[in-house]
Amino acid sequence: MSQPDRKWKFLVIADDTPEFKKVLRLAALRAGKVGGSMVMLHIIPPADFQHWVSVRELMEEEARQEAREMLNGFVHEVETLSGMTPEIVIRPGEPREVIAEYIQEDQDVHLLVLGAAVDGDPGPLIRIFREELLGVCHMPVMVVPGNMTDEEIDKFV
Incomplete structure:
Protein backbone atom coordinates (compact mmCIF):
# COMPACT_ATOMS: atom_id res chain seq x y z
CA MET A 1 0.00 0.00 0.00
CA SER A 2 1.31 3.46 -0.92
CA GLN A 3 2.17 5.93 1.79
CA PRO A 4 0.78 9.36 0.85
CA ASP A 5 3.39 11.36 2.76
CA ARG A 6 6.36 9.72 0.98
CA LYS A 7 7.58 11.48 -2.12
CA TRP A 8 9.22 9.77 -5.05
CA LYS A 9 13.00 9.81 -4.74
CA PHE A 10 15.06 9.00 -7.82
CA LEU A 11 18.58 7.58 -7.44
CA VAL A 12 21.01 8.23 -10.29
CA ILE A 13 24.62 7.08 -10.45
CA ALA A 14 26.50 10.21 -11.49
CA ASP A 15 29.52 9.95 -13.74
CA ASP A 16 31.02 11.70 -16.73
CA LEU A 26 15.05 12.38 -17.60
CA ALA A 27 15.33 11.93 -13.83
CA ALA A 28 15.32 15.67 -13.11
CA LEU A 29 12.31 16.35 -15.32
CA ARG A 30 10.36 13.35 -14.07
CA ALA A 31 11.12 13.95 -10.38
CA GLY A 32 10.16 17.61 -10.84
CA LYS A 33 6.91 16.64 -12.54
CA VAL A 34 5.81 14.26 -9.76
CA GLY A 35 6.99 16.53 -6.94
CA GLY A 36 9.76 14.14 -6.04
CA SER A 37 13.43 14.50 -5.31
CA MET A 38 16.68 13.17 -6.66
CA VAL A 39 19.95 11.92 -5.23
CA MET A 40 23.12 11.79 -7.30
CA LEU A 41 25.46 9.06 -6.09
CA HIS A 42 29.02 9.33 -7.38
CA ILE A 43 31.30 6.36 -6.80
CA ILE A 44 35.06 6.74 -6.55
CA PRO A 45 36.68 3.44 -7.54
CA PRO A 46 39.34 2.09 -5.17
CA ALA A 47 42.80 3.50 -5.82
CA ASP A 48 45.17 1.02 -7.44
CA PHE A 49 48.14 2.62 -5.74
CA GLN A 50 48.68 0.75 -2.46
CA HIS A 51 52.35 1.42 -1.61
CA TRP A 52 51.96 4.36 0.75
CA VAL A 53 48.81 5.14 2.66
CA SER A 54 49.43 8.90 2.52
CA VAL A 55 49.74 8.85 -1.28
CA ARG A 56 46.54 6.80 -1.60
CA GLU A 57 44.71 9.21 0.73
CA LEU A 58 45.92 12.17 -1.33
CA MET A 59 44.71 10.49 -4.53
CA GLU A 60 41.31 9.80 -2.95
CA GLU A 61 40.98 13.42 -1.78
CA GLU A 62 41.84 14.68 -5.28
CA ALA A 63 39.20 12.32 -6.71
CA ARG A 64 36.64 13.67 -4.21
CA GLN A 65 37.42 17.26 -5.18
CA GLU A 66 37.09 16.45 -8.88
CA ALA A 67 33.79 14.68 -8.16
CA ARG A 68 32.46 17.69 -6.22
CA GLU A 69 33.30 20.01 -9.12
CA MET A 70 31.62 17.71 -11.65
CA LEU A 71 28.54 17.25 -9.44
CA ASN A 72 28.18 21.00 -8.86
CA GLY A 73 27.70 21.39 -12.61
CA PHE A 74 25.09 18.65 -12.56
CA VAL A 75 23.31 20.31 -9.62
CA HIS A 76 23.02 23.51 -11.62
CA GLU A 77 21.58 21.58 -14.56
CA VAL A 78 18.99 19.82 -12.36
CA GLU A 79 17.99 23.14 -10.79
CA THR A 80 17.55 24.68 -14.24
CA LEU A 81 15.49 21.73 -15.53
CA SER A 82 13.27 21.11 -12.52
CA GLY A 83 13.69 23.82 -9.90
CA MET A 84 14.82 21.30 -7.30
CA THR A 85 18.24 20.88 -5.72
CA PRO A 86 19.38 17.25 -5.77
CA GLU A 87 21.11 15.56 -2.89
CA ILE A 88 24.78 14.71 -3.53
CA VAL A 89 26.48 11.60 -2.17
CA ILE A 90 30.11 10.71 -2.89
CA ARG A 91 31.34 7.29 -1.78
CA PRO A 92 34.49 5.29 -2.44
CA GLY A 93 34.36 1.60 -3.27
CA GLU A 94 33.28 -0.99 -5.78
CA PRO A 95 30.14 0.20 -7.62
CA ARG A 96 28.08 -2.94 -6.95
CA GLU A 97 28.77 -2.74 -3.22
CA VAL A 98 28.27 1.02 -2.92
CA ILE A 99 24.97 0.97 -4.83
CA ALA A 100 23.60 -1.97 -2.83
CA GLU A 101 24.62 -0.37 0.47
CA TYR A 102 23.11 2.98 -0.45
CA ILE A 103 19.80 1.43 -1.51
CA GLN A 104 19.64 -0.41 1.82
CA GLU A 105 20.48 2.78 3.77
CA ASP A 106 18.12 5.19 2.06
CA GLN A 107 14.66 3.66 2.32
CA ASP A 108 13.16 6.72 0.62
CA VAL A 109 14.63 5.79 -2.79
CA HIS A 110 11.78 4.63 -5.04
CA LEU A 111 13.47 4.31 -8.43
CA LEU A 112 16.99 3.59 -9.68
CA VAL A 113 17.69 5.30 -13.01
CA LEU A 114 20.59 3.95 -15.09
CA GLY A 115 21.97 4.93 -18.47
CA ALA A 116 22.78 2.46 -21.23
CA ALA A 117 25.60 3.08 -23.66
CA VAL A 118 24.71 2.89 -27.33
CA ASP A 119 27.85 1.36 -28.81
CA GLY A 120 26.61 -2.24 -28.55
CA ASP A 121 27.79 -2.69 -24.97
CA PRO A 122 25.21 -1.56 -22.40
CA GLY A 123 27.94 -0.32 -20.08
CA PRO A 124 29.31 -1.31 -16.69
CA LEU A 125 26.33 -0.13 -14.60
CA ILE A 126 23.83 -2.17 -16.61
CA ARG A 127 26.12 -5.22 -16.36
CA ILE A 128 26.46 -4.77 -12.60
CA PHE A 129 22.70 -4.45 -12.25
CA ARG A 130 21.96 -7.46 -14.42
CA GLU A 131 24.62 -9.69 -12.88
CA GLU A 132 24.67 -8.65 -9.22
CA LEU A 133 22.17 -6.01 -8.14
CA LEU A 134 19.02 -7.57 -9.55
CA GLY A 135 18.74 -9.82 -6.50
CA VAL A 136 19.17 -7.05 -3.91
CA CYS A 137 17.43 -4.12 -5.59
CA HIS A 138 13.77 -4.31 -4.57
CA MET A 139 12.50 -1.36 -6.57
CA PRO A 140 11.80 -0.43 -10.16
CA VAL A 141 14.78 0.32 -12.36
CA MET A 142 14.56 2.60 -15.37
CA VAL A 143 17.17 2.26 -18.11
CA VAL A 144 17.62 5.32 -20.30
CA PRO A 145 19.14 4.58 -23.72
CA GLY A 146 22.10 6.84 -24.38
CA ASN A 147 20.86 7.54 -27.90
CA MET A 148 17.62 9.23 -26.77
CA THR A 149 17.39 12.84 -27.87
CA ASP A 150 16.43 15.63 -25.51
CA GLU A 151 13.19 15.96 -27.46
CA GLU A 152 12.37 12.27 -26.95
CA ILE A 153 13.11 12.56 -23.24
CA ASP A 154 10.94 15.67 -22.96
CA LYS A 155 8.03 13.82 -24.62
CA PHE A 156 8.45 10.87 -22.25
CA VAL A 157 8.16 12.86 -19.05
Missing part, protein backbone atom coordinates in the same frame (compact mmCIF):
# COMPACT_ATOMS: atom_id res chain seq x y z
CA THR A 17 29.70 9.35 -19.42
CA PRO A 18 27.63 10.71 -22.32
CA GLU A 19 24.67 8.51 -21.34
CA PHE A 20 24.57 10.06 -17.86
CA LYS A 21 23.51 13.38 -19.38
CA LYS A 22 20.38 11.62 -20.66
CA VAL A 23 19.75 10.02 -17.25
CA LEU A 24 20.18 13.38 -15.54
CA ARG A 25 17.70 15.09 -17.84
Whole structure:
Protein backbone atom coordinates (compact mmCIF):
# COMPACT_ATOMS: atom_id res chain seq x y z
CA MET A 1 0.00 0.00 0.00
CA SER A 2 1.31 3.46 -0.92
CA GLN A 3 2.17 5.93 1.79
CA PRO A 4 0.78 9.36 0.85
CA ASP A 5 3.39 11.36 2.76
CA ARG A 6 6.36 9.72 0.98
CA LYS A 7 7.58 11.48 -2.12
CA TRP A 8 9.22 9.77 -5.05
CA LYS A 9 13.00 9.81 -4.74
CA PHE A 10 15.06 9.00 -7.82
CA LEU A 11 18.58 7.58 -7.44
CA VAL A 12 21.01 8.23 -10.29
CA ILE A 13 24.62 7.08 -10.45
CA ALA A 14 26.50 10.21 -11.49
CA ASP A 15 29.52 9.95 -13.74
CA ASP A 16 31.02 11.70 -16.73
CA THR A 17 29.70 9.35 -19.42
CA PRO A 18 27.63 10.71 -22.32
CA GLU A 19 24.67 8.51 -21.34
CA PHE A 20 24.57 10.06 -17.86
CA LYS A 21 23.51 13.38 -19.38
CA LYS A 22 20.38 11.62 -20.66
CA VAL A 23 19.75 10.02 -17.25
CA LEU A 24 20.18 13.38 -15.54
CA ARG A 25 17.70 15.09 -17.84
CA LEU A 26 15.05 12.38 -17.60
CA ALA A 27 15.33 11.93 -13.83
CA ALA A 28 15.32 15.67 -13.11
CA LEU A 29 12.31 16.35 -15.32
CA ARG A 30 10.36 13.35 -14.07
CA ALA A 31 11.12 13.95 -10.38
CA GLY A 32 10.16 17.61 -10.84
CA LYS A 33 6.91 16.64 -12.54
CA VAL A 34 5.81 14.26 -9.76
CA GLY A 35 6.99 16.53 -6.94
CA GLY A 36 9.76 14.14 -6.04
CA SER A 37 13.43 14.50 -5.31
CA MET A 38 16.68 13.17 -6.66
CA VAL A 39 19.95 11.92 -5.23
CA MET A 40 23.12 11.79 -7.30
CA LEU A 41 25.46 9.06 -6.09
CA HIS A 42 29.02 9.33 -7.38
CA ILE A 43 31.30 6.36 -6.80
CA ILE A 44 35.06 6.74 -6.55
CA PRO A 45 36.68 3.44 -7.54
CA PRO A 46 39.34 2.09 -5.17
CA ALA A 47 42.80 3.50 -5.82
CA ASP A 48 45.17 1.02 -7.44
CA PHE A 49 48.14 2.62 -5.74
CA GLN A 50 48.68 0.75 -2.46
CA HIS A 51 52.35 1.42 -1.61
CA TRP A 52 51.96 4.36 0.75
CA VAL A 53 48.81 5.14 2.66
CA SER A 54 49.43 8.90 2.52
CA VAL A 55 49.74 8.85 -1.28
CA ARG A 56 46.54 6.80 -1.60
CA GLU A 57 44.71 9.21 0.73
CA LEU A 58 45.92 12.17 -1.33
CA MET A 59 44.71 10.49 -4.53
CA GLU A 60 41.31 9.80 -2.95
CA GLU A 61 40.98 13.42 -1.78
CA GLU A 62 41.84 14.68 -5.28
CA ALA A 63 39.20 12.32 -6.71
CA ARG A 64 36.64 13.67 -4.21
CA GLN A 65 37.42 17.26 -5.18
CA GLU A 66 37.09 16.45 -8.88
CA ALA A 67 33.79 14.68 -8.16
CA ARG A 68 32.46 17.69 -6.22
CA GLU A 69 33.30 20.01 -9.12
CA MET A 70 31.62 17.71 -11.65
CA LEU A 71 28.54 17.25 -9.44
CA ASN A 72 28.18 21.00 -8.86
CA GLY A 73 27.70 21.39 -12.61
CA PHE A 74 25.09 18.65 -12.56
CA VAL A 75 23.31 20.31 -9.62
CA HIS A 76 23.02 23.51 -11.62
CA GLU A 77 21.58 21.58 -14.56
CA VAL A 78 18.99 19.82 -12.36
CA GLU A 79 17.99 23.14 -10.79
CA THR A 80 17.55 24.68 -14.24
CA LEU A 81 15.49 21.73 -15.53
CA SER A 82 13.27 21.11 -12.52
CA GLY A 83 13.69 23.82 -9.90
CA MET A 84 14.82 21.30 -7.30
CA THR A 85 18.24 20.88 -5.72
CA PRO A 86 19.38 17.25 -5.77
CA GLU A 87 21.11 15.56 -2.89
CA ILE A 88 24.78 14.71 -3.53
CA VAL A 89 26.48 11.60 -2.17
CA ILE A 90 30.11 10.71 -2.89
CA ARG A 91 31.34 7.29 -1.78
CA PRO A 92 34.49 5.29 -2.44
CA GLY A 93 34.36 1.60 -3.27
CA GLU A 94 33.28 -0.99 -5.78
CA PRO A 95 30.14 0.20 -7.62
CA ARG A 96 28.08 -2.94 -6.95
CA GLU A 97 28.77 -2.74 -3.22
CA VAL A 98 28.27 1.02 -2.92
CA ILE A 99 24.97 0.97 -4.83
CA ALA A 100 23.60 -1.97 -2.83
CA GLU A 101 24.62 -0.37 0.47
CA TYR A 102 23.11 2.98 -0.45
CA ILE A 103 19.80 1.43 -1.51
CA GLN A 104 19.64 -0.41 1.82
CA GLU A 105 20.48 2.78 3.77
CA ASP A 106 18.12 5.19 2.06
CA GLN A 107 14.66 3.66 2.32
CA ASP A 108 13.16 6.72 0.62
CA VAL A 109 14.63 5.79 -2.79
CA HIS A 110 11.78 4.63 -5.04
CA LEU A 111 13.47 4.31 -8.43
CA LEU A 112 16.99 3.59 -9.68
CA VAL A 113 17.69 5.30 -13.01
CA LEU A 114 20.59 3.95 -15.09
CA GLY A 115 21.97 4.93 -18.47
CA ALA A 116 22.78 2.46 -21.23
CA ALA A 117 25.60 3.08 -23.66
CA VAL A 118 24.71 2.89 -27.33
CA ASP A 119 27.85 1.36 -28.81
CA GLY A 120 26.61 -2.24 -28.55
CA ASP A 121 27.79 -2.69 -24.97
CA PRO A 122 25.21 -1.56 -22.40
CA GLY A 123 27.94 -0.32 -20.08
CA PRO A 124 29.31 -1.31 -16.69
CA LEU A 125 26.33 -0.13 -14.60
CA ILE A 126 23.83 -2.17 -16.61
CA ARG A 127 26.12 -5.22 -16.36
CA ILE A 128 26.46 -4.77 -12.60
CA PHE A 129 22.70 -4.45 -12.25
CA ARG A 130 21.96 -7.46 -14.42
CA GLU A 131 24.62 -9.69 -12.88
CA GLU A 132 24.67 -8.65 -9.22
CA LEU A 133 22.17 -6.01 -8.14
CA LEU A 134 19.02 -7.57 -9.55
CA GLY A 135 18.74 -9.82 -6.50
CA VAL A 136 19.17 -7.05 -3.91
CA CYS A 137 17.43 -4.12 -5.59
CA HIS A 138 13.77 -4.31 -4.57
CA MET A 139 12.50 -1.36 -6.57
CA PRO A 140 11.80 -0.43 -10.16
CA VAL A 141 14.78 0.32 -12.36
CA MET A 142 14.56 2.60 -15.37
CA VAL A 143 17.17 2.26 -18.11
CA VAL A 144 17.62 5.32 -20.30
CA PRO A 145 19.14 4.58 -23.72
CA GLY A 146 22.10 6.84 -24.38
CA ASN A 147 20.86 7.54 -27.90
CA MET A 148 17.62 9.23 -26.77
CA THR A 149 17.39 12.84 -27.87
CA ASP A 150 16.43 15.63 -25.51
CA GLU A 151 13.19 15.96 -27.46
CA GLU A 152 12.37 12.27 -26.95
CA ILE A 153 13.11 12.56 -23.24
CA ASP A 154 10.94 15.67 -22.96
CA LYS A 155 8.03 13.82 -24.62
CA PHE A 156 8.45 10.87 -22.25
CA VAL A 157 8.16 12.86 -19.05
